[in-house]
Amino acid sequence: MKLLFIPLVVVLIALRVWLRRRRRPTTSSATPLWLGPLTSDVAIISAREIRERLRGRVLRFGTLLILGVVAAAIVIPVLDRSSNSPERVGVVGHLGTLQYQLLGASAKEAGTSFKVIQLPSVGTARAELRAGQADLVVIGGSRLMVATAISPTDSSTTALLVESLAKSLGVAKALTDAGLTPARASSVLSARPLTVIALARGKTKSPVHSVSVFGLIIVFVMLTQYNTWILMGVMDEKSSRVVEVLLAAVRPMQLLAGKVLGIGIVALGQATLILGFALLLGNAVGASFLHGSAPATLAATFLWLVLGYAFYCWVYAAAGSTVERQDQVQSLAFPLSLPIIFGYVMAITAVSTGSASGLFKVLAYLPPTAPFAMPVLVGLGEVTWWEFAGSALISIAGTVLVARLASAIYRRAILRTGRRVHLRELFAWQTLS
Amino acid sequence: MTAKLSHYPNPGDQPPLGSVRRVPDVLELQGLSRSFGSIHALHELTFSVQSGKVVGFLGPNGAGKTTTMRAIFGLVDLDSGVVAWNGVPVDQSVRRRFGYMPEERGLYPGMLVGEQVEYLGRLHGMSPSAALAAATTWLERLGIAERSRSKVEALSHGNQQRVQLAGALVHGPEMLILDEPLAGLDPPGIDAIGAVLRDLAAAGTCVLFSSHQLDQVEDLCEDVVIIDHGELVVAGSVNELATSGSHRLVVRVEEDRDGIWARGLSGVTVSEVAGGEARLILSDDTDPQQVLGAAMRAGTVSQFVLERRRLSEVFREALQ
Numbered sequence: 051m052k053l054l055f056i057p058l059v060v061v062l063i064a065l066r067v068w069l070r071r072r073r074r075p076t077t078s079s080a081t082p083l084w085l086g087p088l089t090s091d092v093a094i095i096s097a098r099e100i101r102e103r104l105r106g107r108v109l110r111f112g113t114l115l116i117l118g119v120v121a122a123a124i125v126i127p128v129l130d131r132s133s134n135s136p137e138r139v140g141v142v143g144h145l146g147t148l149q150y151q152l153l154g155a156s157a158k159e160a161g162t163s164f165k166v167i168q169l170p171s172v173g174t175a176r177a178e179l180r181a182g183q184a185d186l187v188v189i190g191g192s193r194l195m196v197a198t199a200i201s202p203t204d205s206s207t208t209a210l211l212v213e214s215l216a217k218s219l220g221v222a223k224a225l226t227d228a229g230l231t232p233a234r235a236s237s238v239l240s241a242r243p244l245t246v247i248a249l250a251r252g253k254t255k256s257p258v259h260s261v262s263v264f265g266l267i268i269v270f271v272m273l274t275q276y277n278t279w280i281l282m283g284v285m286d287e288k289s290s291r292v293v294e295v296l297l298a299a300v301r302p303m304q305l306l307a308g309k310v311l312g313i314g315i316v317a318l319g320q321a322t323l324i325l326g327f328a329l330l331l332g333n334a335v336g337a338s339f340l341h342g343s344a345p346a347t348l349a350a351t352f353l354w355l356v357l358g359y360a361f362y363c364w365v366y367a368a369a370g371s372t373v374e375r376q377d378q379v380q381s382l383a384f385p386l387s388l389p390i391i392f393g394y395v396m397a398i399t400a401v402s403t404g405s406a407s408g409l410f411k412v413l414a415y416l417p418p419t420a421p422f423a424m425p426v427l428v429g430l431g432e433v434t435w436w437e438f439a440g441s442a443l444i445s446i447a448g449t450v451l452v453a454r455l456a457s458a459i460y461r462r463a464i465l466r467t468g469r470r471v472h473l474r475e476l477f478a479w480q481t482l483s
Numbered sequence: 484m485t486a487k488l489s490h491y492p493n494p495g496d497q498p499p500l501g502s503v504r505r506v507p508d509v510l511e512l513q514g515l516s517r518s519f520g521s522i523h524a525l526h527e528l529t530f531s532v533q534s535g536k537v538v539g540f541l542g543p544n545g546a547g548k549t550t551t552m553r554a555i556f557g558l559v560d561l562d563s564g565v566v567a568w569n570g571v572p573v574d575q576s577v578r579r580r581f582g583y584m585p586e587e588r589g590l591y592p593g594m595l596v597g598e599q600v601e602y603l604g605r606l607h608g609m610s611p612s613a614a615l616a617a618a619t620t621w622l623e624r625l626g627i628a629e630r631s632r633s634k635v636e637a638l639s640h641g642n643q644q645r646v647q648l649a650g651a652l653v654h655g656p657e658m659l660i661l662d663e664p665l666a667g668l669d670p671p672g673i674d675a676i677g678a679v680l681r682d683l684a685a686a687g688t689c690v691l692f693s694s695h696q697l698d699q700v701e702d703l704c705e706d707v708v709i710i711d712h713g714e715l716v717v718a719g720s721v722n723e724l725a726t727s728g729s730h731r732l733v734v735r736v737e738e739d740r741d742g743i744w745a746r747g748l749s750g751v752t753v754s755e756v757a758g759g760e761a762r763l764i765l766s767d768d769t770d771p772q773q774v775l776g777a778a779m780r781a782g783t784v785s786q787f788v789l790e791r792r793r794l795s796e797v798f799r800e801a802l803q
Contacts, residue, residue, distance in 0.1 A: 091606060094602070094605045094606060095606075098602055102591075102593070102594065286591075287591075290589060290590065290591065290592060291585060291587040291588060291589035292589035292590055292591055293589065294553075294558060294583075294585045294587070294589050295583060295584075295585060295589040295590075295603065295647075295650065295651075296589075296606065297556070297557075297558060298556040298557075298558065298578060298581070298583040298585075299578070299579055299603070299606040299607050300575075300606055301575060465553075465558055
């Protein structure tokens with residue numbers, strides 16, 4: 051955990067020092083040789099993007115909101131687990147040893163403990179139930195009473211206890227009615243279940259299940275958020291006409307690369323912060339998601355968030371260069387988000403069913419859907435390392451192709467103002483080069 | 484890096500107003516052509532601009548002025564033609580030494596004024612400290628230093644115009660190209676920007692700017708280039724153009740305030756008579772001395788002025 055914490059602190063200190071240096075003029079105009087690559091046009095453009103985004107309230111409040119949700123998702127289950135109060139079981143009349151044992155077994159099955167409250171009469175029992183002072187009442191060892199009827203779909207602890215206790219008390223009554231002594235009935239009822247032999251190791255839904263869902267939500271939210279930033283950022287530069295001033299000094303590809311790199315660094319920083327926070331908090335409170343294959347799922351999610359951003363950022367940048375008004379953006383945003391929504395829905399379905407269909411495995415190799423499908427396959431343990439690497443390579447190759455196409459579209463569309471530019475116009479106008 | 488890319492050794496310390504270059508720079512546009520479908524925006528357009536002068540770039544709406552300026556910065560793909568700087572075709576590294584103020588102003592609305600200008604300096608190859616110093620100097624020179632920490636969108640139109648100009652000047656450009664820099668400015672704003680342009684030209688910068696306000700162009704420019712339908716119509720110094728062509732006279736004869744004396748004179752056209760003054764246009768072979776003689780014969784000549792053509796007249800006549 052220290053290994054994760056130290057880089058985080060170093061990054062935060064470096065960021066703070068850099069921001070302080072920005073505020074005061076430097077005395078020397080000479081640029082150190084070793085800073086050469088960082089002072090290139092792309093780096094200058096990226097730095098502006100990062101600075102402007104970090105200043106924005108959207109990022110600050112959005113990050114705080116996500117951190118709050120993550121903290122709640124980690125801490126609440128732990129608190130819930132530790133603060134599970136015992137079930138209050140009212141007893142009218144005598145509760146025999148057998149019934150008492152069955153009550154204990156049922157409570158264990160329902161995942162809770164219990165506390166017996168001796169009640170003098172059925173009337174008192176009714177009053178206690180209505181007042182909420184008892185969760186259920188056992189009357190004479192042969193009847194159960196609850197405040198409200200329990201639905202078959204109720205999965206509360208009380209419902210599970212009542213259901214289990216009703217069954218076992220019923221069987222116990224049947225056994226004693228059949229002539230078994232309470233001791234024999236107890237022996238029968240506490241019989242060991244048979245050993246079940248499995249041909250393959252079963253899948254554990256939790257905690258990998260919750261980690262996969264958490265990862266999918268983060269990837270979906272962040273890809274949507276940052277790609278929208280790119281779409282809007284490119285459109286804003288076009289509509290404010292500042293792009294004409296910028297392109298008088300730098301090449302279109304430099305401007306585009308600087309923008310996607312700058313926003314990408316902010317996205318990576320936010321993702322690192324959220325992941326680091328989740329791991330630190332999870333470790334501190336002893337959350338269950340740090341065990342089993344969950345860390346591998348988290349790492350895969352992080353990697354695919356980066357690859358997903360790298361792929362989609364070019365698509366959204368090219369789209370942003372074809373529009374210059376809000377209404378035009380809205381007409382583009384939905385079709386652009388369809389592959390993301392499709393990948394997300396398919397991945398959530400696979401996680402909830404605990405199995406990957408053939409189609410889902412195919413989606414794990416397609417760059418638009420792989421950021422959702424591949425981490426889920428890792429969580430389900432249905433992918434080898436070389437399949438994972440192969441999918442990543444396909445995604446990188448796809449990203450290179452999309453980047454080339456996007457930069458050609460951007461170069462041709464960004465200075466064409468007045469109305470939305472359609473792709474067929476760009477292709478018809480001149481062959482892309 | 485700064486010394487290599489910037490025209491001045493240290494543009495951040497000293498705006499380029501004090502030094503004069505020995506060898507003039509020349510921007511040459513050779514045979515520029517560009518068509519958008521069936522529309523010829525530029526057609527074999529050729530002219531040159533020399534440093535040390537403020538050059539007005541004139542033409543009616545749709546003449547191709549903005550397309551020409553954008554072509555200089557590579558923002559329009561030319562069908563043919565070459566833009567050269569000191570005889571060498573202009574590329575990205577050369578363009579970074581140019582300054583540009585487009586017709587449709589381009590600034591980040593939410594960015595701080597000082598950072599905006601500094602950022603543009605950085606994109607033109609300046610070091611962080613030089614860009615910061617130059618931005619501060621230019622904002623002071625243009626009278627908006629106190630708005631340095633304001634967002635651009637909070638500024639008035641005139642002040643945004645000044646920020647835009649500061650952005651075009653921050654890196655000490657060798658060539659300054661301004662598309663309608665005076666549009667929407669009040670008289671003090673026009674005077675301030677005009678003074679800056681004159682100082683820059685005097686310091687050896689090449690300044691080319693377009694405008695529809697011909698009187699202001701006449702006051703500001705030494706040379707003009709007039710184009711129409713993407714073709715060159717006329718180019719030359721304002722002085723030459725104003726004094727070339729037909730002679731124009733303003734004559735006042737006290738005894739003949741209706742200018743009847745001038746009617747019927749050979750080679751003389753009476754264009755206007757107002758307030759006792761007759762405005763006459765002389766044909767090329769008509770001697771003004773003959774006209775003076777005719778006027779004196781008609782009565783007492785209290786005014787006899789050889790009038791220059793206004794630039795607006797040069798413009799209209801050129802387009803005809």
